Amino acid sequence: MSERTRFHLLIGVLALVVLLLFGLSLLTGPAATGFFDAFAGLFSDDRGPLALIMQEIRLPRAILAAAIGATLGLSGAALQGYLRNPLAEPGLLGISASASLGAVLALYTGFAAAFPLGLPLAALAGAVVAVLIVQALAGLSGNVLTIILAGVAVSSFAGAMTSLALNLSPNPFAALEIVFWMLGSLNDRSMTHVWLSLPVMIVGWAMLAALARPLDVLTLGEQAAQSMGVDMGRVRFLAVFGTAASVGAATAVAGAIGFVGLIVPHVLRPLVGARPSRLLPASALGGAALLLAADIAVRIVAPARDLKIGVVTALIGAPFFLWLVFRYRRTLV
């Protein structure tokens, strides 16, 4: 079997897994539904309870889980390729931290309660501010180290401001609301959230997908890549703004969900022969599958406790990461 066929097979299998988990996600929830009834409800025009549950609660939840998972997987793979660092992840550029800060400020000031889309819009505004600061700090040279440092600086500052908001929060309930939001969740999201975030995410995906070929060539380092026709300014623009659009929109509706963007590219890299271009689609599908599975798990494991999805991905992700480090150590001579 040629390398190419193997890659197509991998993409096919991953796509199938995403499709199955998407279906399973639609069938998971407190209201017991039969398999056929559920899918009939999805497409029915009557405003009965089953149709409402399927169309207004479960469908947006499944769409968001798939789209946000794809965003995290894709942006993680793209950033690891761009920064040539296997530890890079979507949060590295300060986008998630700043989007969280925007959301926290909306909760803190009451802007979120005053207006239904106040919270996601504030979070998106936070992401935009972060990307502009990172871009301005990194300057025209586009040095990779400068970008990482700028991202760390922005992350730290956003984290500090978030702590300040918690510290000064008017009452314990406000603080609790902020903390719960930051854990990351897909509960009670509506189609409005989908319409708000999905188009922005798709723009981000398109920008990151355009990085496929340049990322392959960057395997040889920046100097060689430039000599082979890669425009580093354009690559940086696509990487930074593609991540900002997709991860900003994802964080705006679901909070900061960790580890997916770090772990998924790691796991899939050996299966695509380590080629950065092939890792992009594989990682997007892998991220979608992982987040759909995690979102199904929180509903099955503790239906009454409102377990947050960000907690689950961290619980799966951190030990897994330890194992990766252990395995990596063994390969060193």
Place this chain on the structure above:
Amino acid sequence: MSLLAVRDLSVDLGKRAVLNGIDLTVEPGECVGLIGPNGAGKSTFLKAILGQAPGAGDIRLGDAESRSMSALERARIAAYLPQEREVHWPVSVEVLVGLGRAFGRSAVAAPSAKDQALIEAAMERMAVTALRHRRATELSGGERARVLIARALAQDTPLLLADEPTAGLDPSHQIALMATFSDLAREGRSVVACLHEISLAARWCDRIVVLNEGRIVADGPPATVLTDELMRTVYGVEIHRADSAQGLVVLPTALSETEANDRPDGA
């Protein structure tokens, strides 16, 4: 028409003038050895040709001014082998060499028959065909160097700029590489290679350009350039020089008495 024409090139990095008033013309079919002590500006010179170092002056690649060309247009005329042999992901050797054909093609498209033929020929030339399924990050230093040179050859450009291509290669691969450069020149391509092995430069290059402190101090055939006097003033070394059946032999043998005292690090 010359392949590369540099006129009055100066490059300042920070406050230091790294290159100063460089004039150089390379015609098709020349194998040029660029020599000079560490810090003479050899690598900066190659980067400036590729538009990767800021500089004043005129650089023409083919029939256009280098800085007005897009990165892609430059990539069709000049292939470049950087001094740092970076390979960041454990991709297979075959894929790595194939990157030499990657420009201007979509990431999903399979390589064309012509691309595949060029990739095979480049691997054959650098004797890395047997390594094709190995991971590029797990090769020895010399193997990796050869694979990266094959990548540059696969780019199939009229001009090859190589920064210390022979460093870390064993003698047989050094000679094989220099013979390859010489063959490329005979095919009408041009090679400009920064070299520290004076003996290889003397034996295989048609032309030696000597850079010292940012200026070209000598330019011509090895026999006229590589004199006792020049080696003493530029490198501070004495040489053994002889003519053999295979060509000129130049071997640095000892530090020059006076120069050695002038060098701050005593090297």
